[in-house]
Amino acid sequence: MSSPAEEKIRKDPLLNRILGEVGHANRESDRAREQIVLNRETLIKKIETTGTPSRKLLAYIARYGNSRGGITPDDIAPIGSMLQNIGTVDYLDLMIHSPGGSGETAEKIVEMCREHCKKEFRVIVPNMAKSAATMISLGADAIVMGYCSELGPIDAQTAVLISGVPQQISMQSFIDARRDLLKELHIAKAKGQEFVGYLQQLTASTMEPAFINECERQLRFAIELVKKWLPENMLKIKYPKETPKNRKLKANAIAKNLSSANTRFTHGRMISVDECEKIGLNIIELKKEDALWNLLWELYVRAEVFMMISSKENQQTAKLFMDANSHLLAF
Numbered sequence: 001m002s003s004p005a006e007e008k009i010r011k012d013p014l015l016n017r018i019l020g021e022v023g024h025a026n027r028e029s030d031r032a033r034e035q036i037v038l039n040r041e042t043l044i045k046k047i048e049t050t051g052t053p054s055r056k057l058l059a060y061i062a063r064y065g066n067s068r069g070g071i072t073p074d075d076i077a078p079i080g081s082m083l084q085n086i087g088t089v090d091y092l093d094l095m096i097h098s099p100g101g102s103g104e105t106a107e108k109i110v111e112m113c114r115e116h117c118k119k120e121f122r123v124i125v126p127n128m129a130k131s132a133a134t135m136i137s138l139g140a141d142a143i144v145m146g147y148c149s150e151l152g153p154i155d156a157q158t159a160v161l162i163s164g165v166p167q168q169i170s171m172q173s174f175i176d177a178r179r180d181l182l183k184e185l186h187i188a189k190a191k192g193q194e195f196v197g198y199l200q201q202l203t204a205s206t207m208e209p210a211f212i213n214e215c216e217r218q219l220r221f222a223i224e225l226v227k228k229w230l231p232e233n234m235l236k237i238k239y240p241k242e243t244p245k246n247r248k249l250k251a252n253a254i255a256k257n258l259s260s261a262n263t264r265f266t267h268g269r270m271i272s273v274d275e276c277e278k279i280g281l282n283i284i285e286l287k288k289e290d291a292l293w294n295l296l297w298e299l300y301v302r303a304e305v306f307m308m309i310s311s312k313e314n315q316q317t318a319k320l321f322m323d324a325n326s327h328l329l330a331f
Contacts, residue, residue, distance in 0.1 A: 033306075033309065033310075034306070034327065037302060037305055037306045037309065038302050038303065038306040038322075038327065039302055040299075040302075040322050040324070040327055041324055041325075043295060043298060043299045043302070044057050044059075044299065044322070044323065044324040045324050046295055047292065047295045047296060047299065048324065050291060050292045050295060051292060053090065053091055054091070055089075055091035055092065055093050055122075056086045056089045056091065056092050056093065056323075057093045057094075057095060057124075057323065057324070058079065058082050058083070058086075058092070058093070058094050058095070058113075058321075058322075058323050059094075059095040059096075059299065059303065059320070059321070059322045059323070060075070060079065060094065060095065060096045060097075060098065060319070060320075060321055061095070061096075061097045061098075061300065061303040061304065061307070061319065061320045061322075062097060062098040062099065062318065062319045062320075063304070063307055063316070063317060063318055063319070064099050064128070066316055066317075066318045068318035068319075068330070068331070069098070069099060069318045069319060070098070070099060070100060070101030070102070070132075071098055071100060071101030071102050071105050071106055071109075071132045071133065071136075072101055072102055072105060073102065073104075073105050074330070075105060075109065075319070075321075076105065076108060076109070076112075078321040078328050078330075079109055079112065079321065080112060082321065082322075082323045082326070083112055083113065083115075083116045085323065085325060085326075086116065086323065087116070088115075088116050088117070088118060089116065089117060089118070090117070090118050090119040090120070091117070091119055091120050091122075092113060092116060092117040092120075092121050092122070093121075093122045093123075093124050093144070094109075094113055094121075094122070094123050094124065094136070094140075095123075095124040095125075095126060095296065095299070095300070096123060096124070096125065096129050096133050096136060096137070097125070097126055097127045097128060097129065097133075097300060097303075098128075098129060098130065098132075098133035099128070099130050099131065099133070100130045100131025100132040100133050100134070100152070101131070101132045101133075102132060103132050103135060103156070103218075103221055103222055103225065105132070106132040106133070106135040106136045106139075106225075107135070107139075107225055109136055110135075110136055110139030110140075110229065113139075114139075120141050120142070121139075121140050121141050121233075122140050122141060122142045122143070122144055122284070123136060123137040123139075123140040123142075123143050123144070124143075124144040124296060125137060125143060125144065125145050125149040125150070125151065126146065126149065126296050126297055126299075126300035127148065127149065127150075127300060128149075128150050128152070129149075129150075129151055129152070130150075130151070130152035131152055131153070131154060131157070132154075133152075134151040134152050134153075134154050134258070134271075135154055135222060135225055135226065137151060138154075138225075138226050138229055138230060138234070138254075138258075138281070139225075139229045139233070140233070140234065141233050141234055141237050141282065142234065142237065142282045142283070142284050143234075143276065143281060143282065143283050143284070144283075144284045144286060144296075145273040145276065145283055145284070145285055145286070146273070146285070146286050146287075146288060146290075146293045146296070146297065147273065147287070147288050149272075149273055150270045150271055150272055150273075151258075151271040151276060152269060152270070152271055153258055153259065153260075153269055153271070154222045154223075154226065154255075154258045154259050155170050155171070155172050155219065155222070155259050155260070156170070156171045156172075156215070156218035156219050156221070156222055157169065157170055157171065158171055158174075158215070158218075160206065171214075171215035171216075171218055171219055172215070172219060172260075174206050174207070174211065174212060174215050175212055175215050175216060175219075177206075177207070178202070178207050178212050181198055181201055181202055181207065182202070184198055185198040185199070185202070219259060222255075222259055223255045223256070223259050226251065226254065226255040226258065226259075227248070227251045227252060227255050230247070230250070230251035230254060230255075231244065231247040231248050231250075231251045234281065234282045235247045235250055235251060235280070235282070237282055238280070238281075238282040250280055253279075253280070254279055254280055254281065257279050258271070258279075273285050303320050303322070306320065307319075307320050307329065310329055311331075312331070315331040316331070317329050317330070317331055318330050318331055
């Protein structure tokens with residue numbers, strides 16, 4: 001049974017009208033914020049028509065430092081929806097700023113984009129595309145980069161607790177650590193030295209053969225993806241006169257370079273536009289004075305600001321998906 005106050009709210013036309021106006025004002029505020037701060041529709045249309053031929057642009061911007069900002073299977077629905085909306089086009093660009101995440105999802109995103117693109121699929125990196133986001137970039141025909149753009153190593157990572165604090169550690173580190181322990185164990189045995197300590201270390205969960213096998217599989221997965229994509233897409237365009245065999249050799253060298261934890265040292269290591277070109281990737285470098293670069297950079301910065309001001313009291317915005325027609329925030 002309704003209270004007298006609730007009954008008054010239900011029946012009072014003035015109060016109902018005011019409450020309706022409040023709701024409308026909130027909705028208008030959201031729309032105004034999107035139009036003024038993000039300026040998505042205007043900017044994306046300018047980007048799509050700058051240069052020849054015109055292209056369709058999708059953007060996937062994640063916030064660094066947000067635990068939910070990684071590439072996950074949840075990204076497939078919004079990206080798939082945007083692709084379905086544009087249909088099949090000749091030229092498609094995907095702008096991505098991401099710390100990385102699921103390699104399996106990265107593979108699916110590339111295949112989905114290619115399914116909607118008949119001629120050329122490019123990835124645009126306005127700032128950072130790391131780990132699985134680098135893998136997405138390597139699945140394109142070309143990577144568009146500016147002076148502050150960077151890719152990162154693709155060595156697989158796993159989460160472990162160190163002194164109670166979650167840390168991302170390269171799987172190659174566990175493989176190397178087990179190999180070194182076994183080597184030291186054999187040396188100690190051969191010299192008649194105490195070796196029980198080595199055996200104890202090898203019983204740790206991260207030294208078990210099953211875990212090490214999984215580490216090796218994950219590392220091979222990233223390498224095999226790169227070796228699958230590069231020869232038939234990016235390297236075929238960059239080196240049209242090379243034989244398929246030579247393109248495969250180049251792809252193997254690039255995959256080895258990008259997946260080597262011992263070469264890159266840290267998973268967050270910057271791989272600049274100059275180094276990307278040096279190792280043989282098909283890079284379109286835009287100078288900081290370039291009109292297209294300035295439009296791309298503005299869209300990226302506006303996206304970052306829009307995510308910051310769209311965060312709620314107990315929910316920080318993790319990702320933003322957008323095209324010329326719509327946008328979606330993920331928390």
